[in-house]
Amino acid sequence: MSNPDQTPAVAKTSLLKLDARTRKRNAAETRFKAYGMIAIGMGLLMLVILVFNIVSRGTGAFQQTFVTLEVELVAAKLDKKGNRNLDDIKKVSTFGYAPLLKDAFEAKVAVAGIDTGIKPKQMAAILSKSAAAQMRDFVIANPDMIGETVAFEFLASSRVDGYLKGRVSRDSIANDKKISPEQLDFVDQLVSEGSVTKRFNMSFITGSDASDARPESAGMGVSMIGSLIMMMVVLVLALPIGVAASIYLEEFAPKNWITDIIEVNISNLAAVPSIVFGILGLAVFINYMHLPNSAPLVGGLVLTLMTLPTIIISTRASLKSVPPSIRDAALGVGASKMQSVFHHVLPLAAPGILTGTIIGLAQALGETAPLLLIGMVGFIASNPPDSIAAGLMSPNSAMPAQIYEWAKRADPAFYERAWGGIIILLVFLVSMNTIAVILRRRFERRW
Amino acid sequence: MSLVKCTSSALAITALCASAATARDQIQVAGSSTVLPYASIVAEAFGENFDFPTPVVESGGSSAGLKRFCEGVGENTIDIANASRQIKSGEVEVCTSNGVTDFIEVRVGYDGIVFASDITGNTFEFTPSDWFLALSREISVDGKMVANPNTNWKQVNASFPDQPIQAFVPGTKHGTREVFEDKVILEGCEATGAFDLLKEANGGDKKAAEKECIALRTDGKSVDIDGDYTETLARIESNNDGIGVFGLAFYENNTDKLQVATMSGVVPSTQSISTGDYPVSRPLFFYVKKAHIGVIPGLKEFAEFFVAEEIAGPDGPLAEYGLVSDPELEATQEGVANETVIGSGS
Numbered sequence: 001m002s003n004p005d006q007t008p009a010v011a012k013t014s015l016l017k018l019d020a021r022t023r024k025r026n027a028a029e030t031r032f033k034a035y036g037m038i039a040i041g042m043g044l045l046m047l048v049i050l051v052f053n054i055v056s057r058g059t060g061a062f063q064q065t066f067v068t069l070e071v072e073l074v075a076a077k078l079d080k081k082g083n084r085n086l087d088d089i090k091k092v093s094t095f096g097y098a099p100l101l102k103d104a105f106e107a108k109v110a111v112a113g114i115d116t117g118i119k120p121k122q123m124a125a126i127l128s129k130s131a132a133a134q135m136r137d138f139v140i141a142n143p144d145m146i147g148e149t150v151a152f153e154f155l156a157s158s159r160v161d162g163y164l165k166g167r168v169s170r171d172s173i174a175n176d177k178k179i180s181p182e183q184l185d186f187v188d189q190l191v192s193e194g195s196v197t198k199r200f201n202m203s204f205i206t207g208s209d210a211s212d213a214r215p216e217s218a219g220m221g222v223s224m225i226g227s228l229i230m231m232m233v234v235l236v237l238a239l240p241i242g243v244a245a246s247i248y249l250e251e252f253a254p255k256n257w258i259t260d261i262i263e264v265n266i267s268n269l270a271a272v273p274s275i276v277f278g279i280l281g282l283a284v285f286i287n288y289m290h291l292p293n294s295a296p297l298v299g300g301l302v303l304t305l306m307t308l309p310t311i312i313i314s315t316r317a318s319l320k321s322v323p324p325s326i327r328d329a330a331l332g333v334g335a336s337k338m339q340s341v342f343h344h345v346l347p348l349a350a351p352g353i354l355t356g357t358i359i360g361l362a363q364a365l366g367e368t369a370p371l372l373l374i375g376m377v378g379f380i381a382s383n384p385p386d387s388i389a390a391g392l393m394s395p396n397s398a399m400p401a402q403i404y405e406w407a408k409r410a411d412p413a414f415y416e417r418a419w420g421g422i423i424i425l426l427v428f429l430v431s432m433n434t435i436a437v438i439l440r441r442r443f444e445r446r447w
Numbered sequence: 448m449s450l451v452k453c454t455s456s457a458l459a460i461t462a463l464c465a466s467a468a469t470a471r472d473q474i475q476v477a478g479s480s481t482v483l484p485y486a487s488i489v490a491e492a493f494g495e496n497f498d499f500p501t502p503v504v505e506s507g508g509s510s511a512g513l514k515r516f517c518e519g520v521g522e523n524t525i526d527i528a529n530a531s532r533q534i535k536s537g538e539v540e541v542c543t544s545n546g547v548t549d550f551i552e553v554r555v556g557y558d559g560i561v562f563a564s565d566i567t568g569n570t571f572e573f574t575p576s577d578w579f580l581a582l583s584r585e586i587s588v589d590g591k592m593v594a595n596p597n598t599n600w601k602q603v604n605a606s607f608p609d610q611p612i613q614a615f616v617p618g619t620k621h622g623t624r625e626v627f628e629d630k631v632i633l634e635g636c637e638a639t640g641a642f643d644l645l646k647e648a649n650g651g652d653k654k655a656a657e658k659e660c661i662a663l664r665t666d667g668k669s670v671d672i673d674g675d676y677t678e679t680l681a682r683i684e685s686n687n688d689g690i691g692v693f694g695l696a697f698y699e700n701n702t703d704k705l706q707v708a709t710m711s712g713v714v715p716s717t718q719s720i721s722t723g724d725y726p727v728s729r730p731l732f733f734y735v736k737k738a739h740i741g742v743i744p745g746l747k748e749f750a751e752f753f754v755a756e757e758i759a760g761p762d763g764p765l766a767e768y769g770l771v772s773d774p775e776l777e778a779t780q781e782g783v784a785n786e787t788v789i790g791s792g793s
Contacts, residue, residue: 172703211491212484378505379487410700
């Protein structure tokens with residue numbers, strides 16, 4: 001101001017021409033944008049690698065090799081007394097059924113004129129161990145069919161299945177005692193003849209776990225029911241308790257140091273590692289309350305504890321986002337505090353609450369660690385429960401626990417099924433999250 | 448108000464379930480992860496052939512299983528504990544003090560422990576001494592105990608290929624580790640003369656010398672694997688110089704990735720283990736609570752089915768999976784049928 005001569009010097013900098021400092025700042029911004037893009041690109045790349053890995057390894061589990069075989073249900077072997085008494089038929093164990101398979105293969109080879117060079121016992125070894133049980137179940141369900149020749153569709157053994165899927169090759173079985181190249185030749189002949197086929201395997205989605213001797217018959221179905229029952233328990237318990245707790249804390253509770261402590265503790269609980277809830281569940285629900293081991297009810301209770309803080313936090317956030325003017329208006333026309341909450345605030349907060357609940361449920365669905373401690377991991381092959389009460393109390397597994405169990409078994413066929421299980425689990429998680437997003441989009445209100 | 452009602456009714460249902468949760472009709476089994484595949488094969492066949500529900504088999508290790516077994520008698524305790532070793536006297540004491548006084552010991556068969564490396568790598572023919580010299584913390588050199596200087600298999604045995612020592616052995620919570628220590632490291636310790644030196648240093652105390660023998664080096668050449676064999680396999684696949692300790696059944700399912708080493712010149716197989724030629728094997732057991740027989744439906748039938756000739760015999764599904772069947776199976780069957788408890792002179 002005192003020296004007007006210097007003003008033109010400042011005015012020399014043109015707005016159209018960038019000076020060094022501006023260029024530097026702009027360069028920093030460009031660099032930062034590039035970093036951001038690289039970060040997103042890395043994230044996407046990881047996602048693509050993950051999805052590609054899961055899909056390429058897991059899709060095999062949805063296909064299975066089946067062998068069609070006509071078996072004569074020899075009456076002399078299956079019903080020795082010949083009176084078709086169900087109790088007598090049940091006395092014949094699966095070991096009594098196994099020889100029929102050998103005979104069936106021998107007959108088939110003779111009719112089709114296949115030259116095999118292997119013994120009937122080795123021919124029967126290309127079938128799953130579940131074949132005998134499948135026949136026995138059929139005979140018990142249809143005792144009239146004894147003596148007839150019935151066409152069965154059996155699962156092929158895991159090695160044969162792997163051979164058709166390309167997992168097992170003649171080189172890789174060089175030291176394998178469970179299958180020989182001659183057996184693979186036999187399989188090749190059966191494939192060209194049309195009685196060995198590979199097709200979509202529904203029982204992977206609906207079936208139950210199987211022992212190490214027969215990975216080909218293992219399925220996710222029963223553990224899926226276990227997971228669904230647990231989610232039901234979580235929903236029935238965590239939603240009302242969580243919503244009631246947050247309404248009280250948000251709308252009614254006085255703001256003093258006690259509610260502050262509760263608030264801090266709820267936030268802390270949300271960050272507690274899930275295995276801690278598992279130990280708690282073991283101590284309280286199983287050892288103290290004497291609930292049965294491995295029961296989905298216990299799993300559900302443990303996951304409820306884990307999900308509660310998530311639901312409370314999201315419910316409080318959505319209650320908070322309802323503007324105070326709504327409450328004031330309700331109170332102003334004479335509504336009680338409770339009417340204002342239940343008639344006006346809660347309905348407006350509902351979409352947020354639902355979204356939070358669904359995300360909490362999705363998190364609980366993928367949780368494995370607490371289930372390890374309450375016995376939901378191991379060999380739990382049960383038939384689907386016949387009632388909801390039985391579903392709550394009878395031992396079961398859960399989807400992530402089942403995947404964990406398969407991943408550590410010896411036969412590589414289980415490994416494939418573990419990846420297949422991950423696909424099913426991901427489908428569940430993605431669809432739950434999609435529902436949450438849709439709900440939010442549809443019902444969200446902005447003020 | 449409906450919210451409060453809903454919550455309280457949900458809690459009431461929970462309480463109701465808790466009180467109704469008394470009658471258990473499913474057999475509960477827990478214990479050794481080595482026995483788990485066999486137990487699950489039997490459980491599956493049991494569920495198929497009997498009208499009882501399929502038993503639930505959990506793993507967790509021999510010690511963990513026996514600990515749960517000894518927690519007491521009652522429907523919320525397990526009925527059967529699987530173990531890849533015999534029950535220890537300390538565990539029997541815990542059992543007794545918790546009221547688990549009578550239980551049946553059942554030996555189902557034998558399991559081989561094999562040493563395997565990546566299929567593309569070098570072939571090995573081991574003796575127990577080689578393993579001792581490679582993995583022990585201290586070895587004897589010229590009549591003195593020194594910190595293990597070996598870093599390459601060639602240093603251990605001149606006939607071995609030039610390959611750095613990298614071993615993956617089961618962690619201490621596994622029953623397999625004990626067998627590895629007893630049948631391999633200790634043998635090697637005695638064969639190389641280190642045992643006598645240590646005994647001398649400890650004033651003739653055999654126990655202390657044994658304890659020092661089985662101390663493995665901690666410089667990273669020997670890695671404890673606390674997980675399952677799948678983890679050991681993954682380590683070997685990522686490090687082709689690694690040699691791992693596996694169960695025979697696991698190896699037989701992964702012959703496309705692993706090659707097995709001989710021990711004292713014998714190739715491990717169910718055959719060579721049952722004849723006793725292959726030295727590194729151990730018996731597998733399960734323990735049944737006698738107090739639960741008659742309370743838990745099907746428990747005795749399950750135990751009998753487990754050791755039946757058609758299951759545990761040399762042609763049964765267990766042998767097919769990798770179990771070495773017990774030549775004295777008949778005596779075991781008799782013991783189960785008579786419910787002969789441990790310590791009653793059986």
